[in-house]
Each structure stands twice: as C-alpha cells, then as structure tokens.
Amino acid sequence: DTAVSQTPKYLVTQMGNDKSIKCEQNLGHDTMYWYKQDSKKFLKIMFSYNNKELIINETVPNRFSPKSPDKAHLNLHINSLELGDSAVYFCASSLGGPGGEQFFGPGTRLTVL
Amino acid sequence: GQNIDQPTEMTATEGAIVQINCTYQTSGFNGLFWYQQHAGEAPTFLSYNVLDGLEEKGRFSSFLSRSKGYSYLLLKELQMKDSASYLCALSGSARQLTFGSGTQLTVLP
Numbered sequence: 324d325t326a327v328s329q330t331p332k333y334l335v336t337q338m339g340n341d342k343s344i345k346c347e348q349n350l351g352h353d354t355m356y357w358y359k360q361d362s363k364k365f366l367k368i369m370f371s372y373n374n375k376e377l378i379i380n381e382t383v384p385n386r387f388s389p390k391s392p393d394k395a396h397l398n399l400h401i402n403s404l405e406l407g408d409s410a411v412y413f414c415a416s417s418l419g420g421p422g423g424e425q426f427f428g429p430g431t432r433l434t435v436l
Numbered sequence: 437g438q439n440i441d442q443p444t445e446m447t448a449t450e451g452a453i454v455q456i457n458c459t460y461q462t463s464g465f466n467g468l469f470w471y472q473q474h475a476g477e478a479p480t481f482l483s484y485n486v487l488d489g490l491e492e493k494g495r496f497s498s499f500l501s502r503s504k505g506y507s508y509l510l511l512k513e514l515q516m517k518d519s520a521s522y523l524c525a526l527s528g529s530a531r532q533l534t535f536g537s538g539t540q541l542t543v544l545p
Contacts, residue, residue, distance in 0.1 A: 430478055
C-alpha cells in the first residue's frame with residue numbers, strides 16, 4: 324500500500340557514471356516533485372511536474388533530467404555524476420489546490436565515489 | 437525570493453511543552469507548512485496555515501502571523517518519539533515547498 328515509492332533506496336556509483344532514480348505514486352495526485360537533501364540536511368526543490376508537464380526547474384545542472392511518462396511516475400536521470408551529487412533525493416506528490424499536503428517517498432541515498 | 441529562519445537545535449524534557457519558532461520573508465505568500473523528519477526517514481506532514489491564527493491537531497498546534505512573517509509549532513506532552521527535525525516550509529506559486537534548515541529537537545527522559 325505504499326503511497327510514494329522510489330527505487331533504488333541506495334545507489335553507490337563512480338564519478339562520471341550515468342544513473343536513474345524511479346518514483347511512482349498511487350495516490351492519484353496530479354503534481355510530483357524532486358527534492359535534494361544534502362549532508363547538512365537542507366531540503367531543496369529541484370523539479371516539479373503537474374500533469375506530466377514541467378512547471379518548476381530550479382537552478383539545477385542540466386546533467387539532471389526529469390522524465391514523467393505519466394501522472395503517476397516521475398523519474399530522475401543524472402549524467403556524468405560528480406562527487407557533489409552525493410545526497411538523499413526525495414520524490415513527493417500532491418493534489419491540486421493550495422495547502423495540498425505533499426507526500427514524500429522514502430528517499431534514495433546516492434553516494435558518488 | 438524566500439528566506440526562512442528557525443533555530444538549529446532545541447532540547448526539552450519528556451512531558452513538557454516546546455515551541456519551535458519560524459520567521460520568514462517572502463514576496464508572495466501561499467501558505468506555511470510544518471513537517472517532521474526522523475533521522476533517515478522522509479518528511480511527514482504536520483500542519484498547514486494560510487490564515488492568521490492557531491491550528492490545533494492533537495498534541496501539535498501551529499500558529500501564523502502573516503503581518504509579522506512569523507509562525508510557531510507547539511508540541512505538548514512531549515514524548516521520546518517526538519525527537520526529530522522539524523521543518524518550516526513556505527509554499528510557492530506552483531505549490532513547491534521552500535524549506536528552512538530545520539530545528540533538531542531532542543527530547544530527554
């Protein structure tokens with residue numbers, strides 16, 4: 324009955340590699356997000372998709388490319404990984420309208436060696 | 437832009453009451469959220485305020501003053517399991533959240 328799921332939970336990889344993180348929500352929400360939480364625990368928005376359309380793209384290197392094949396999925400592909408990409412990446416979703424509670428996935432801990 | 441300030445750490449005793457403050461500056465206000473995050477886990481929703489005043493939910497209450505750019509989260513009858521990071525967040529025009537750096541609360545026996 325997982326509401327927002329992410330795979331993988333842990334990802335350890337070498338600098339320069341390309342990797343993907345998958346996110347799925349079964350809540351019927353229309354908006355999905357990617358957040359990055361760094362080593363100092365600061366949680367920052369990266370992308371937001373509403374009905375499969377990109378609506379927020381914060382100052383994120385273009386090595387990061389989100390893809391939303393349908394409203395229930397938002398994947399994150401990262402090219403040419405760098406040491407500074409090491410962080411926990413959280414996917415979240417919400418339903419339209421202000422005050423909509425965002426439900427977060429369990430997070431993907433990415434470690435770049 | 438948006439700027440959010442909250443204390444880095446707080447300590448309180450089991451059974452006590454603790455108030456976690458959050459001050460903010462924003463060019464457009466769309467609501468203020470409080471989230472709880474236990475170590476190694478995802479943030480979970482606690483409360484949402486868009487109008488001035490107090491919202492109460494069991495042991496947790498949240499207050500908002502838009503004119504002062506100020507909110508607080510009040511936790512009553514503290515329990516050990518309340519030890520966590522508490523995140524104040526502003527909602528943007530596209531419903532994305534801008535988080536403060538979080539307040540790490542430690543509840544002592």
